[in-house]
Amino acid sequence: MEQIFDSIVAFFQEDGWQVELDFDNWSLMTNFQGAHGQWRCYASLQESPKQFVFYSICPITVATEDRLAMADFLTRANYNLLVGNFEMDFEDGEIRYKTSLNFEGTQLDNALLKQLAYINVVMMNQYLPGIKAVVYAKASPAEVIAQVEH
Numbered sequence: 008m009e010q011i012f013d014s015i016v017a018f019f020q021e022d023g024w025q026v027e028l029d030f031d032n033w034s035l036m037t038n039f040q041g042a043h044g045q046w047r048c049y050a051s052l053q054e055s056p057k058q059f060v061f062y063s064i065c066p067i068t069v070a071t072e073d074r075l076a077m078a079d080f081l082t083r084a085n086y087n088l089l090v091g092n093f094e095m096d097f098e099d100g101e102i103r104y105k106t107s108l109n110f111e112g113t114q115l116d117n118a119l120l121k122q123l124a125y126i127n128v129v130m131m132n133q134y135l136p137g138i139k140a141v142v143y144a145k146a147s148p149a150e151v152i153a154q155v156e157h
Contacts, residue, residue: 008033011115012052015059018120019050039063041132043139048128059115060107061123063131065138069100073142077102080141080148084134087156090126093134102138104131 012033019026019037027036033052038045047064069077074097081093081102091106106127108119137155140146 008052008054011057014115014117015050015052015120018117019124022121039128039131041128041135043132043135046131046135048124050124056109056111057115058107058109058111059120059123060105061127063104063127065102065104065131065135067102067135067138067142069095069102069142071100073145074100076141076145076148077138080137080151083148083152084137084155088130091130093130104134 012030016026016028016035019035024037024039029035033054035050037048037050039048044066046066049062049064051060051062052058053060074095077095077100078097081095085092091104093102093104095102104127106123108115108123110119134155137151140151140154141148
């Protein structure tokens with residue numbers, strides 16, 4: 008596990024990401040600056056089965072009264088996504104985008120890590136204006152999806 012984690016850390020550092028490491032949990036945290044905001048990212052390596060998971064944590068926490076509208080928006084967003092998905096914790100209103108890969112029996116190389124990380128942050132960046140519109144402007148999730156996915 009240590010060798011795999013070291014190669015993951017090396018990928019992010021060589022690619023210019025500033026990472027905070029947690030060797031006890033085989034995870035790292037970093038920030039990402041997109042065109043529509045900045046957010047935290049969290050990556051985790053799982054031992055059995057061997058999986059790599061990458062999350063973008065949305066910088067907006069959804070208030071209780073807005074969670075049903077956000078669930079509507081995120082469900083509509085997830086419907087057409089081919090890689091990854093949005094999740095929302097109904098208890099605290101946290102939204103995140105998740106990409107993951109099971110690499111049991113194969114090598115986790117830099118090309119796969121790059122795809123997993125960059126698809127993730129691109130999706131958060133693309134949908135962040137829609138998340139803001141639903142939360143702050145109380146816009147219709149159906150109308151906002153149509154704008155975001157045009």
